[in-house]
Amino acid sequence: METSAHPTAKYLIALPTLAEGERYAGIAIDAYGKPTHHLILIPQQPDTRLTWDDALAWAKEIGADLPTRQEQSLLFANCKDPFDADWYWSGEQYAGYASLAWLQGFGNGLQGTNDKGYKGRVRAVRRFLTP
Secondary structure: OOOOOOOOOOOOOOOOOOOOOOEEEEEEEOOOOOEEEEEEEOOOOOOOOEOHHHHHHHHHHOOOEOOOHHHHHHHHHHOOOOOOOOEEEEEEEOOOOOOEEEEEEOOOOOEEEEEOOOOEEOOOEEEEEOO
């Protein structure tokens, strides 16, 4: 008979090395519950609010990415204290309209869309693939 691990069983997870100021946000999983990567919030932030296109360009310029909607939920759940209670751009365009992209509200946890010309807050992440 096959048994599963006890709910309080401890698992050893090899965590990535963090650079100064980085925050570990957790492990992202795929649709089947399989871990895909570790998520790390980087400390750099732009000085001003940016449009979606400018936010994407800024993240790329510093060697990072904007988080996906799933990753933004992970950031809200596990390390929302470095965020102001405001709307932050995701890296995902809204599928229904090419002029819209997704944002995460770090004051209330909601996600919504806005015109890509809106100037929102921006935080970037890096990903560390799980073995």
